[in-house]
Amino acid sequence: MVIQDVINHLETLAPLHYAEDFDNVGLLVGDKNKKISGVLVTLDTIEAVVDEAITKNCNLIISFHPIIFKGLKSLTGKNYVEKTVLKAIKNDIAIFAIHTALDNAINGVNDIICNTLGLINKRILIPQKGTIKKLTTFVPLGNANTLRSQLFKAGAGNIGNYDNCSFNTEGLGTYKGNENSNPTLGEKGVLHEEKETQISVTFNKHLESKLLSTLFEHHPYEEVAFEVTTLDNYNQNIGMGMVGELQNSQDTMTFLAFVKETMKVSCIKHSKISKQTIKKVAVLGGSGSFAISAAKRAGADILITADLKYHDFFSAENEIILADIGHYESEQFTKNFLVEYLSKKITNFAVVLSTTNTNPVKYL
Known part of the structure; x- marks a missing residue:
């Protein structure tokens, strides 16, 4: 190896x-x-x-x-x-x-923290944008099922809890090959009309090279017409931080003591105890001051992170408790x-x- x-x-x-x-x-x-x-x-x-x-x-x-x-x-x-x-x-x-590749992974750093604290109903706190792409191509009707199946095998068409997802439209394609062409269907120099299926599938951007290789390998045409676009959708399975819930609400000071013991922390710096009980918990391993607003929007009772500066603690504004457990400790x-x-x-x-x-x- x-x-x-x-x-x-x-x-x-x-x-x-x-x-x-x-x-x-x-x-x-x-x-x-x-x-x-x-x-x-x-x-x-x-x-x-x-x-x-x-x-x-x-x-x-x-x-x-x-x-x-x-x-x-x-x-x-x-x-x-x-x-x-x-x-x-x-x-x-x-x-x-x-x-940060592992920070952003669904089963990465922040999932480890959530599991250590026993959180359930976990989801990404700050989903990453620009990671979902769409491939659109055009293929003869008789080849559509085979090509679509191969694209699925290569990882296309996975959306949340669903796979084999695609959108398909039938239409009429036209082309005329020059003297150097070698058309699969039709004759060079002659305008050809072919009933085709337009196939559109989404995929995670790290699969682009694999998807295009699959497309070229299994598409019947000499020249493959295709386009790849980047979508504005947020990826719910990739991103910074996570938010989850305790099985049962806990007294705030009891929960902080639990965090200190479980995460093997010598001390916890925290903002004002503005909530008497904790149910929803946001976590972000390493430096996490940028996640304060997102944790508030998620309705978290507490954000567990590290490297908070003096003025960051003012940002709690009695809406959330901020807990700094240390950079090393949060990722250990x-x-x-x-x-x-x-x-x-x-x-x-x-x-x-x-x-x-x-x-x-x-x-x-």
């Missing part, structure tokens, strides 16, 4: 197409065709983690956060980023970062999840959970 094989499993879980534009995800260091000796999974890649990978004979590090976030203009070891990258390169260790179970996921997919070498505590924040 090579590095790309592991990447393929990770991209099935969290396609990199859905990472945020500001992010730097994917294979950051190393050769994707390198044979794997072992995989080490961590929240952050720092020098100590590379040392751990060396000790445990792992030549691939799966990191939640990217060690290379901004552009590197040199590799001289003048800071922790350069030192880490240099050590990885010298020891032939690859580094892959998944970050992610590496356990990735180890469990990869261990089920890969059985011929070790997938190792890093024991290095990479949290740079310490509490007295």
Whole structure:
């Protein structure tokens, strides 16, 4: 097995197409065709983690956060980023970062938090826009069923709880091939009329290349007429944060104590206790101040997130309780999840959970 094989499993879980534009995800260091000796999974890649990978004979590090976030203009070891990258390169260790691709995945970071807290009726808090596309093509009536079926197999036509979704219109297509053409139906140089079906299917944008390959492979025409458009619809299965509900309402202070214990938090910074009971809970792992308005609109009683600044807490405005549990703390179970996921997919070498505590924040 090579590095790309592991990447393929990770991209099935969290396609990199859905990472945020500001992010730097994917294979950051190393050769994707390198044979794997072992995989080490961590929240952050720092020098100590590379040392751990060396000790445990792992030549691939799966990191939640990217060690290379901004552009590197040199590799001289003048800071922790350069030192880490240099050590990885010298020891032939690859580094892959998944970050906001997993943040935006329906079964990703925020789902992990929801499950840890026992939330039900979960949904994406801030659905991502611009991730749903539509393919429209035109095919002879006799070929429509076969082509449509192949597009479905490739992943088109999935909408919420439904699959095999399409819209079809019958009409008359015309064409006339030039002297260099080789028409499947009709003769070159002669205007041809053909009864056709217009097939329209929606698909998630990371499938575009696969869908087009399927279209060209199974469409009978020499020249395939098609168009791909990006829809304005929000994708209810991709996006930042989640909102869910407790099985039963809880006293606010009891719930905060539960969060502190369950999420293994040393302390919780929170806004004014403006609600005496908690039922609906919004969560967003990592820095989540941008989700305050969305959590309010969702009717959440509390937003559990991290990295809230002083003035962010004023934004609660007695409509919601804001709880900052710490950046590392909100994402700490992610590496356990990735180890469990990869261990089920890969059985011929070790997938190792890093024991290095990479949290740079310490509490007295």
